Amino acid sequence: MYLTDQPIDLAAFFAAPRPSDGAVCLFVGVVRNESEGRETVAIEYQAYEEMAESEIAHVVASVSQEWPGTSVRITHRVGRLSIGEPSVAILVTAPHRDTAFAACRLAIEWLKEYVPIWKREIRPDGTGDWVEPRSPSLLSEGRSPLSDTLFNPKWRQEDPP
């Protein structure tokens, strides 16, 4: 279970490193009070839950494949969050810091690009639009580099018509 509707407890999330680990990199995304100059009072996160669970699993597996020797943990909050609350936490332990930083950064980038989670920034008057960055072009073609590689035999078997 990577998604939770409960506050993320960072102390509990922080796993003990393995004896061969020399580096830990933790990234935490938190709800901030403004976005492009507009005040935000809260953020609502919505997920396609079953798919988000499997896509986050793909992120974990793909990052671990890209950076061998790393151990990757991810948790993502859903529901309505207040300013300052963690929305996502990614913990990477690795033998060395180069790998820990690179894997942690890759995990958050892939999560943001491929995991079906949406957010609505709520303004002081209670209104708020869904944030819609541009979809990565690969994804618009129905391809995810994560699941193509590892988890989508159907896609690999079929040729475009």
Place this chain on the structure above:
Amino acid sequence: MYLTDQPIDLAAFFAAPRPSDGAVCLFVGVVRNESEGRETVAIEYQAYEEMAESEIAHVVASVSQEWPGTSVRITHRVGRLSIGEPSVAILVTAPHRDTAFAACRLAIEWLKEYVPIWKREIRPDGTGDWVEPRSPSLLSEGRSPLSDTLFNPKWRQEDPP
């Protein structure tokens, strides 16, 4: 006080982000059980304490200057540490993740290059040598890019003979 001879309590070290912060990056260095293929059972950290305190302050100030908008916290352990114990923790909060990652990475690199702390890797038989990487050449010339810039008026006033 950046140095401590007590175990680093990561939960206590984790500062609440500011309302305008959207990203937190935490790096933790931990004692690992081997180094270049040789087993390690513990590491002894020794510091030139008064100078290390001021050099870590220089790292914090220089990183904050290099990446405006970041907030940087550092703590470094001294004494004898067991496998898995944190030796250093660096916490950066920032409005956005690019800055948080970059500032956190820069802080650990500068700390490793310029802060007068040494470590001795202790082998199973109790012996162990001080780890001596190459000094950065600037430092061998008596110059620190951190303190030159901000804190060393003496150096800037004097010309080489």
Place this chain on the structure above:
Amino acid sequence: MRVRVLYFASFRDAAGRAEEDREVPPGTRILDLWEILSREIPAFSRFREMPPAAVNRLYQPSYVPLEDGDEVAYLPPVAGG
């Protein structure tokens, strides 16, 4: 045949529902169903191209034919993290 369609975020707001079952002819592709939905839900036509789609919780290209019992979702640009 029958497929289940899921709506999320701005698509859910535009459709006014979170999910529904749809009867579609055999051979209907992901793109064909999107075009049907776009005619019903005006807000969908703001996309010049079909958005990313998932069948049974995996991203799939638009030319993939649907099968009876599939769970289909068209996904507005994601913004997790």
Place this chain on the structure above:
Amino acid sequence: MRVRVLYFASFRDAAGRAEEDREVPPGTRILDLWEILSREIPAFSRFREMPPAAVNRLYQPSYVPLEDGDEVAYLPPVAGG
């Protein structure tokens, strides 16, 4: 004049002491004192060049003259983190 010399890590092991006071002639530079110490402490001669040095807890170049009461440290390669 009198300066205080501090030794750390491998330099402390080689010197057999953590610190000491030294009498040096006025005008002695950081490099001059290093050369004096190198003659006394054979392990120091493994460095072809003077290692980084700090006076009163700031890195300083080798040509800086010492002053009475200065705290001087020659620093083996650091390895914190």
